[in-house]
Amino acid sequence: MKRSSSLTLTTMLAGASLTVAACDDTPAAARWDQNSVAQGEQVETFQYADLDSCKTANQIPDAECDTAYAKALEDNDKSAPRFEAKASCEETYGAGNCVPRGSGGGSFFTPLLAGFVIGQLFDGGGNRYYRGTGLYRGRDGYTTGWGGTLGRDYATGRTTIGKYGIDPPDAVRQAPPRMQTRTSVVSRGGFGGGRGFGG
Template sequence: MKRTRKLTLTTLMAAGGVSLTACGDNPADNVRIENPGKSVDAWAYASLQECKDKNEVPDDACVKADAAAKEDEAKSPKYDQQATCEEVYGPGQCVPRSQANGGGSFWGPLMTGFIVGQMLDGGWGGRGMYRDWRDGGFYTSSGGRVWTDYSSGRTRVGSRGFDAPDVYNAPQKVRTRSSVISRGGFGGRMSARSSGGSRGWGG
Protein backbone atom coordinates (compact mmCIF):
# COMPACT_ATOMS: atom_id res chain seq x y z
CA MET A 1 0.00 0.00 0.00
CA LYS A 2 1.31 3.40 -0.89
CA ARG A 3 2.07 5.74 1.95
CA THR A 4 0.66 9.23 1.84
CA ARG A 5 1.73 12.46 3.41
CA LYS A 6 -0.12 15.77 3.36
CA LEU A 7 1.27 19.25 3.19
CA THR A 8 -1.39 21.71 4.28
CA LEU A 9 -1.58 24.98 2.42
CA THR A 10 -3.40 27.98 3.79
CA THR A 11 -6.67 29.22 2.31
CA LEU A 12 -7.16 28.94 -1.39
CA MET A 13 -8.15 31.81 -3.61
CA ALA A 14 -11.92 32.07 -3.12
CA ALA A 15 -12.07 28.78 -1.26
CA GLY A 16 -11.33 27.12 2.05
CA GLY A 17 -8.24 25.18 3.07
CA VAL A 18 -6.60 22.66 0.79
CA SER A 19 -4.18 19.79 1.24
CA LEU A 20 -1.43 19.04 -1.24
CA THR A 21 -1.15 15.27 -1.29
CA ALA A 22 1.63 13.21 -2.80
CA CYS A 23 1.38 9.43 -3.00
CA GLY A 24 4.38 7.67 -1.53
CA ASP A 25 7.82 8.79 -2.65
CA ASN A 26 7.47 8.05 -6.35
CA PRO A 27 5.93 11.16 -7.95
CA ALA A 28 6.44 9.73 -11.45
CA ASP A 29 3.24 7.74 -10.97
CA ASN A 30 1.24 10.83 -11.96
CA VAL A 31 3.71 12.96 -13.93
CA ARG A 32 2.38 14.88 -16.93
CA ILE A 33 5.70 16.09 -18.28
CA GLU A 34 7.42 13.13 -19.88
CA ASN A 35 10.91 14.20 -18.76
CA PRO A 36 10.30 16.49 -15.76
CA GLY A 37 13.97 17.16 -15.04
CA LYS A 38 15.94 17.13 -11.80
CA SER A 39 13.68 17.46 -8.77
CA VAL A 40 14.07 20.69 -6.82
CA ASP A 41 12.60 22.15 -3.65
CA ALA A 42 9.47 24.24 -4.06
CA TRP A 43 7.26 26.33 -1.82
CA ALA A 44 3.51 26.56 -2.44
CA TYR A 45 1.46 29.64 -1.58
CA ALA A 46 -2.12 30.76 -2.04
CA SER A 47 -1.25 34.45 -2.40
CA LEU A 48 1.57 36.94 -2.81
CA GLN A 49 1.07 38.24 0.72
CA GLU A 50 1.35 34.76 2.20
CA CYS A 51 4.58 34.20 0.29
CA LYS A 52 6.08 37.41 1.68
CA ASP A 53 4.82 36.80 5.21
CA LYS A 54 6.33 33.32 5.45
CA ASN A 55 9.86 34.65 4.74
CA GLU A 56 10.90 31.34 3.23
CA VAL A 57 12.03 32.82 -0.10
CA PRO A 58 13.10 36.35 -1.15
CA ASP A 59 10.29 38.84 -1.67
CA ASP A 60 11.34 39.42 -5.28
CA ALA A 61 10.95 35.67 -5.92
CA CYS A 62 7.40 35.90 -4.52
CA VAL A 63 6.61 38.81 -6.83
CA LYS A 64 8.01 36.98 -9.87
CA ALA A 65 6.06 33.80 -9.13
CA ASP A 66 2.82 35.70 -8.50
CA ALA A 67 3.22 37.51 -11.83
CA ALA A 68 3.80 34.19 -13.62
CA ALA A 69 0.66 32.75 -12.01
CA LYS A 70 -1.44 35.71 -13.21
CA GLU A 71 -0.03 35.26 -16.70
CA ASP A 72 -0.89 31.56 -16.59
CA GLU A 73 -4.44 32.33 -15.48
CA ALA A 74 -4.94 34.91 -18.23
CA LYS A 75 -3.84 32.40 -20.87
CA SER A 76 -5.41 29.30 -19.35
CA PRO A 77 -7.44 26.82 -21.42
CA LYS A 78 -10.97 27.85 -22.38
CA TYR A 79 -13.93 25.48 -22.15
CA ASP A 80 -17.34 25.81 -23.76
CA GLN A 81 -19.29 24.55 -20.72
CA GLN A 82 -18.84 24.50 -16.96
CA ALA A 83 -19.27 20.72 -16.89
CA THR A 84 -16.57 20.25 -19.54
CA CYS A 85 -14.09 22.31 -17.55
CA GLU A 86 -14.99 20.53 -14.32
CA GLU A 87 -14.26 17.15 -15.88
CA VAL A 88 -10.60 18.19 -15.66
CA TYR A 89 -10.42 20.50 -12.65
CA GLY A 90 -13.27 19.28 -10.45
CA PRO A 91 -16.56 20.68 -9.09
CA GLY A 92 -16.30 24.32 -8.10
CA GLN A 93 -12.84 24.70 -9.66
CA CYS A 94 -13.95 26.51 -12.83
CA VAL A 95 -15.07 30.11 -13.23
CA PRO A 96 -16.86 32.03 -16.01
CA ARG A 97 -14.75 34.46 -18.03
CA SER A 98 -15.21 36.72 -21.05
CA GLN A 99 -12.98 37.03 -24.08
CA ALA A 100 -11.65 40.43 -24.99
CA ASN A 101 -13.34 42.62 -27.60
CA GLY A 102 -16.71 40.92 -27.32
CA GLY A 103 -15.37 37.49 -28.24
CA GLY A 104 -17.92 35.67 -26.12
CA SER A 105 -17.82 33.91 -22.79
CA PHE A 106 -16.22 30.66 -21.69
CA TRP A 107 -15.21 28.71 -18.58
CA GLY A 108 -11.66 28.51 -17.24
CA PRO A 109 -9.83 26.79 -14.36
CA LEU A 110 -9.41 28.45 -10.99
CA MET A 111 -5.76 28.68 -10.02
CA THR A 112 -5.12 27.34 -6.54
CA GLY A 113 -2.02 29.45 -5.96
CA PHE A 114 1.57 29.30 -7.15
CA ILE A 115 4.88 27.62 -6.44
CA VAL A 116 8.31 29.19 -6.04
CA GLY A 117 11.62 27.37 -6.40
CA GLN A 118 15.28 27.87 -7.07
CA MET A 119 16.29 26.89 -10.57
CA LEU A 120 19.30 24.75 -11.43
CA ASP A 121 21.17 27.89 -12.54
CA GLY A 122 20.65 29.44 -9.12
CA GLY A 123 17.87 31.84 -10.08
CA TRP A 124 14.33 31.78 -8.74
CA GLY A 125 11.35 30.64 -10.78
CA GLY A 126 7.61 30.30 -10.29
CA ARG A 127 4.44 29.13 -11.98
CA GLY A 128 0.74 28.99 -11.27
CA MET A 129 -0.60 25.80 -9.69
CA TYR A 130 -3.89 24.02 -10.22
CA ARG A 131 -5.57 20.79 -9.21
CA ASP A 132 -6.35 18.06 -11.72
CA TRP A 133 -9.56 16.38 -10.62
CA ARG A 134 -8.84 13.21 -12.59
CA ASP A 135 -6.04 12.06 -10.30
CA GLY A 136 -6.39 14.50 -7.40
CA GLY A 137 -2.87 15.82 -7.89
CA PHE A 138 -1.57 19.38 -8.00
CA TYR A 139 0.37 20.54 -11.04
CA THR A 140 2.09 23.64 -12.30
CA SER A 141 0.60 25.19 -15.41
CA SER A 142 3.24 23.48 -17.55
CA GLY A 143 2.14 20.06 -16.29
CA GLY A 144 4.76 19.45 -13.59
CA ARG A 145 3.51 17.38 -10.64
CA VAL A 146 3.96 19.10 -7.27
CA TRP A 147 4.63 16.45 -4.65
CA THR A 148 5.87 15.90 -1.12
CA ASP A 149 9.05 13.90 -0.58
CA TYR A 150 8.04 11.30 1.99
CA SER A 151 11.51 10.99 3.53
CA SER A 152 12.14 14.71 4.07
CA GLY A 153 8.66 16.25 4.09
CA ARG A 154 9.83 18.83 1.54
CA THR A 155 7.67 19.96 -1.36
CA ARG A 156 9.32 19.06 -4.67
CA VAL A 157 8.76 19.57 -8.39
CA GLY A 158 10.74 18.63 -11.49
CA SER A 159 12.77 21.60 -12.75
CA ARG A 160 10.80 21.61 -16.01
CA GLY A 161 7.68 22.30 -13.98
CA PHE A 162 8.78 25.94 -14.11
CA ASP A 163 8.64 26.03 -17.93
CA ALA A 164 5.99 28.13 -19.61
CA PRO A 165 3.02 25.89 -20.47
CA ASP A 166 2.66 24.51 -23.99
CA VAL A 167 -0.81 26.00 -24.16
CA TYR A 168 0.78 29.43 -24.72
CA ASN A 169 1.83 28.35 -28.20
CA ALA A 170 -1.41 26.57 -29.04
CA PRO A 171 -4.38 28.21 -30.76
CA GLN A 172 -6.61 29.70 -28.08
CA LYS A 173 -9.73 27.84 -29.14
CA VAL A 174 -12.59 27.03 -26.82
CA ARG A 175 -12.31 23.38 -25.89
CA THR A 176 -15.16 20.92 -26.17
CA ARG A 177 -15.65 17.62 -24.38
CA SER A 178 -13.88 15.72 -27.18
CA SER A 179 -10.78 17.89 -26.86
CA VAL A 180 -10.81 17.40 -23.09
CA ILE A 181 -10.67 13.65 -23.60
CA SER A 182 -7.81 13.93 -26.08
CA ARG A 183 -5.70 16.60 -24.38
CA GLY A 184 -7.00 17.75 -21.01
CA GLY A 185 -5.91 20.91 -19.25
CA PHE A 186 -2.58 22.69 -18.94
CA GLY A 187 0.57 20.85 -19.93
CA GLY A 188 0.12 19.17 -23.29
CA ARG A 189 3.18 16.95 -23.03
CA MET A 190 2.72 13.20 -22.89
CA SER A 191 2.26 11.89 -19.36
CA ALA A 192 4.19 9.00 -17.86
CA ARG A 193 0.87 7.30 -17.10
CA SER A 194 -0.36 7.38 -20.68
CA SER A 195 2.95 6.11 -22.08
CA GLY A 196 2.57 2.87 -20.16
CA GLY A 197 5.22 3.29 -17.50
CA SER A 198 7.17 5.61 -15.28
CA ARG A 199 9.96 7.61 -16.84
CA GLY A 200 11.21 8.70 -13.44
CA TRP A 201 12.41 11.98 -11.99
CA GLY A 202 15.94 13.24 -12.00
CA GLY A 203 17.80 13.72 -8.74
Protein backbone atom coordinates (compact mmCIF):
# COMPACT_ATOMS: atom_id res chain seq x y z
CA MET A 1 0.00 0.00 0.00
CA LYS A 2 2.79 2.43 0.89
CA ARG A 3 4.60 1.55 -2.31
CA SER A 4 1.46 2.26 -4.35
CA SER A 5 1.02 5.68 -2.69
CA SER A 6 4.64 6.52 -3.30
CA LEU A 7 4.34 5.59 -6.97
CA THR A 8 1.19 7.69 -7.37
CA LEU A 9 2.83 10.71 -5.73
CA THR A 10 5.95 10.37 -7.89
CA THR A 11 3.82 10.13 -11.02
CA MET A 12 1.83 13.21 -9.97
CA LEU A 13 5.01 15.19 -9.35
CA ALA A 14 6.43 14.16 -12.71
CA GLY A 15 3.16 15.20 -14.37
CA ALA A 16 3.24 18.54 -12.57
CA SER A 17 6.77 19.26 -13.74
CA LEU A 18 5.76 18.47 -17.31
CA THR A 19 2.78 20.79 -16.99
CA VAL A 20 4.98 23.63 -15.72
CA ALA A 21 7.43 23.08 -18.59
CA ALA A 22 4.56 23.07 -21.08
CA CYS A 23 3.31 26.42 -19.74
CA ASP A 24 6.65 28.10 -20.43
CA ASP A 25 6.23 30.29 -23.52
CA THR A 26 9.91 30.00 -24.47
CA PRO A 27 10.52 27.22 -27.04
CA ALA A 28 12.82 24.45 -25.83
CA ALA A 29 15.35 25.23 -28.55
CA ALA A 30 15.57 28.86 -27.48
CA ARG A 31 16.27 27.81 -23.87
CA TRP A 32 19.17 25.60 -24.97
CA ASP A 33 22.37 27.21 -23.69
CA GLN A 34 25.22 26.18 -25.96
CA ASN A 35 27.84 26.83 -23.30
CA SER A 36 26.26 24.81 -20.50
CA VAL A 37 24.37 21.98 -22.18
CA ALA A 38 25.88 18.51 -22.03
CA GLN A 39 27.55 18.09 -25.39
CA GLY A 40 26.84 14.39 -25.66
CA GLU A 41 29.31 11.55 -26.02
CA GLN A 42 32.83 12.44 -27.11
CA VAL A 43 33.61 11.56 -30.72
CA GLU A 44 36.91 11.48 -32.59
CA THR A 45 37.53 14.51 -34.78
CA PHE A 46 39.96 15.83 -37.36
CA GLN A 47 40.77 19.54 -37.38
CA TYR A 48 41.85 21.42 -40.51
CA ALA A 49 42.69 25.01 -41.41
CA ASP A 50 41.23 24.68 -44.92
CA LEU A 51 39.98 22.27 -47.56
CA ASP A 52 43.43 21.57 -49.04
CA SER A 53 44.79 20.62 -45.61
CA CYS A 54 42.00 18.07 -45.24
CA LYS A 55 42.71 16.44 -48.59
CA THR A 56 46.49 16.46 -48.12
CA ALA A 57 46.24 14.75 -44.71
CA ASN A 58 44.58 11.67 -46.28
CA GLN A 59 42.79 10.85 -43.02
CA ILE A 60 39.34 10.75 -44.59
CA PRO A 61 38.10 10.48 -48.21
CA ASP A 62 38.39 13.65 -50.32
CA ALA A 63 34.64 13.62 -50.97
CA GLU A 64 34.02 13.78 -47.21
CA CYS A 65 36.44 16.73 -46.98
CA ASP A 66 34.38 18.54 -49.63
CA THR A 67 31.08 17.80 -47.88
CA ALA A 68 32.35 18.73 -44.41
CA TYR A 69 33.92 21.97 -45.63
CA ALA A 70 30.71 22.99 -47.41
CA LYS A 71 28.76 22.26 -44.22
CA ALA A 72 31.24 24.33 -42.19
CA LEU A 73 30.66 27.33 -44.48
CA GLU A 74 26.89 26.85 -44.28
CA ASP A 75 26.98 26.62 -40.47
CA ASN A 76 29.20 29.70 -40.33
CA ASP A 77 26.52 31.67 -42.15
CA LYS A 78 23.73 30.39 -39.92
CA SER A 79 25.22 29.70 -36.50
CA ALA A 80 28.42 31.71 -36.00
CA PRO A 81 28.41 33.34 -32.53
CA ARG A 82 26.76 36.77 -32.87
CA PHE A 83 27.61 39.88 -30.91
CA GLU A 84 25.86 43.22 -30.87
CA ALA A 85 29.17 45.10 -30.49
CA LYS A 86 32.62 44.48 -31.95
CA ALA A 87 34.27 45.09 -28.57
CA SER A 88 32.20 42.33 -26.97
CA CYS A 89 33.15 39.90 -29.72
CA GLU A 90 36.86 40.77 -29.44
CA GLU A 91 36.83 40.19 -25.68
CA THR A 92 36.12 36.54 -26.44
CA TYR A 93 37.93 36.03 -29.76
CA GLY A 94 40.74 38.59 -29.67
CA ALA A 95 41.47 41.97 -31.27
CA GLY A 96 41.08 41.99 -35.04
CA ASN A 97 39.30 38.61 -35.08
CA CYS A 98 35.71 39.86 -35.46
CA VAL A 99 33.95 41.08 -38.58
CA PRO A 100 30.65 42.89 -39.27
CA ARG A 101 27.86 40.74 -40.68
CA GLY A 102 24.20 40.97 -41.51
CA SER A 103 22.03 43.29 -43.54
CA GLY A 104 23.55 46.69 -44.13
CA GLY A 105 27.06 45.26 -43.62
CA GLY A 106 27.22 45.67 -39.85
CA SER A 107 24.09 44.77 -37.89
CA PHE A 108 26.12 42.35 -35.75
CA PHE A 109 29.63 40.94 -35.42
CA THR A 110 30.94 37.38 -35.62
CA PRO A 111 34.39 35.85 -35.10
CA LEU A 112 36.45 34.92 -38.14
CA LEU A 113 36.24 31.30 -39.24
CA ALA A 114 39.52 29.69 -38.16
CA GLY A 115 39.10 26.35 -39.91
CA PHE A 116 36.77 23.39 -39.64
CA VAL A 117 36.43 20.11 -37.82
CA ILE A 118 35.13 16.75 -39.01
CA GLY A 119 33.70 14.25 -36.56
CA GLN A 120 33.27 10.52 -37.01
CA LEU A 121 29.78 9.67 -35.76
CA PHE A 122 27.52 6.63 -35.78
CA ASP A 123 23.84 6.52 -36.61
CA GLY A 124 21.25 4.41 -34.80
CA GLY A 125 22.17 1.36 -36.88
CA GLY A 126 25.87 1.54 -36.05
CA ASN A 127 26.85 2.93 -39.46
CA ARG A 128 29.66 5.49 -39.48
CA TYR A 129 29.19 8.90 -41.04
CA TYR A 130 31.12 12.16 -41.00
CA ARG A 131 29.86 15.59 -39.97
CA GLY A 132 31.73 18.86 -40.35
CA THR A 133 31.27 22.32 -38.90
CA GLY A 134 33.23 25.55 -38.55
CA LEU A 135 35.76 26.37 -35.84
CA TYR A 136 36.44 29.66 -34.08
CA ARG A 137 39.61 30.37 -32.16
CA GLY A 138 38.91 32.04 -28.85
CA ARG A 139 41.03 32.87 -25.85
CA ASP A 140 40.29 29.45 -24.34
CA GLY A 141 40.79 27.30 -27.44
CA TYR A 142 38.75 26.24 -30.44
CA THR A 143 34.96 26.11 -30.33
CA THR A 144 32.14 25.48 -32.80
CA GLY A 145 29.12 27.65 -33.48
CA TRP A 146 27.08 25.06 -31.58
CA GLY A 147 29.09 25.49 -28.40
CA GLY A 148 31.34 22.45 -28.82
CA THR A 149 34.89 22.62 -27.49
CA LEU A 150 37.79 20.63 -28.88
CA GLY A 151 39.45 18.36 -26.35
CA ARG A 152 41.97 15.53 -26.27
CA ASP A 153 41.65 11.90 -25.31
CA TYR A 154 44.92 11.46 -23.44
CA ALA A 155 44.68 7.67 -23.63
CA THR A 156 44.75 7.69 -27.45
CA GLY A 157 46.12 11.17 -28.20
CA ARG A 158 43.17 11.85 -30.48
CA THR A 159 41.24 15.10 -30.74
CA THR A 160 37.63 14.83 -29.58
CA ILE A 161 34.46 16.88 -29.35
CA GLY A 162 31.01 16.33 -27.86
CA LYS A 163 28.61 14.98 -30.47
CA TYR A 164 26.09 17.81 -30.06
CA GLY A 165 28.83 20.40 -30.44
CA ILE A 166 29.25 19.27 -34.02
CA ASP A 167 25.85 17.74 -34.85
CA PRO A 168 23.14 19.23 -32.59
CA PRO A 169 19.49 18.12 -32.56
CA ASP A 170 17.25 19.59 -35.28
CA ALA A 171 15.37 21.77 -32.76
CA VAL A 172 18.64 23.47 -31.84
CA ARG A 173 19.88 23.73 -35.40
CA GLN A 174 16.67 25.42 -36.54
CA ALA A 175 16.41 27.87 -33.64
CA PRO A 176 17.31 31.50 -34.39
CA PRO A 177 20.86 32.44 -33.30
CA ARG A 178 21.18 34.23 -29.96
CA MET A 179 22.55 37.77 -30.07
CA GLN A 180 25.10 38.39 -27.31
CA THR A 181 25.21 41.84 -25.70
CA ARG A 182 26.97 43.44 -22.73
CA THR A 183 25.12 42.92 -19.47
CA SER A 184 26.58 45.93 -17.73
CA VAL A 185 27.65 49.28 -19.11
CA VAL A 186 29.37 52.20 -17.40
CA SER A 187 26.95 55.11 -17.27
CA ARG A 188 29.43 57.69 -18.51
CA GLY A 189 30.51 57.18 -22.10
CA GLY A 190 28.69 53.87 -22.41
CA PHE A 191 31.85 51.74 -22.42
CA GLY A 192 33.78 49.60 -19.98
CA GLY A 193 32.33 47.83 -16.99
CA GLY A 194 31.60 44.16 -16.61
CA ARG A 195 32.59 41.49 -19.07
CA GLY A 196 29.43 39.40 -18.82
CA PHE A 197 27.19 38.81 -21.78
CA GLY A 198 23.54 37.97 -22.05
CA GLY A 199 20.97 37.11 -24.68
